[in-house]
Amino acid sequence: MQISARADYALRALLTLAASDGQLVKGESLALAQDLPLRFLENILTDLRRAGLVQSRRGADGGYQLGRPADQITVATVIRVTDGPLASVRGRRPEEANYEGAAKNLQDVWIAVRVNLRRVLENVTLADVAGGRLPDVVTTLSNDPDAWTTR
Numbered sequence: 001m002q003i004s005a006r007a008d009y010a011l012r013a014l015l016t017l018a019a020s021d022g023q024l025v026k027g028e029s030l031a032l033a034q035d036l037p038l039r040f041l042e043n044i045l046t047d048l049r050r051a052g053l054v055q056s057r058r059g060a061d062g063g064y065q066l067g068r069p070a071d072q073i074t075v076a077t078v079i080r081v082t083d084g085p086l087a088s089v090r091g092r093r094p095e096e097a098n099y100e101g102a103a104k105n106l107q108d109v110w111i112a113v114r115v116n117l118r119r120v121l122e123n124v125t126l127a128d129v130a131g132g133r134l135p136d137v138v139t140t141l142s143n144d145p146d147a148w149t150t151r
Helices: 005-018 027-034 038-050 075-083 106-121 126-131 136-143
Strands: 054-057 063-066
Touching: 005 027, 005 038, 005 063, 005 075, 005 126, 027 038, 027 063, 038 054, 038 075, 075 106, 106 136
Parallel strands: none
Antiparallel strands: 054 063
């Protein structure tokens, strides 16, 4: 799985908002806090606002805040808003992929990949990451020495 810059930036901005305890944070402050390009971040924030993940207020006292509690926003939700489905095969859902001959079981591999992505990403919220209290599934997987080996 490749995490796009769009998803990474969205998550970093949302985590900054999650840590702000409901205070309004200006876009410029979000960009500076996470070293993000402001114009790109503003486009991302527009998408996040449309999806209800952030709220915005204009004006001198304006800024952004989470649109719902941090413990109700999963990493999977953010990735779906920014990039679409968690797993796709040539732009389609894995269950829509059909293979013949020696590749006929490949669809099962893609389905299993999606299940494992969901197992992690749908169980990690902004509150978990911002608070440093990751679910057991994440700590177990990230503590596996093989997780840190590149191949």
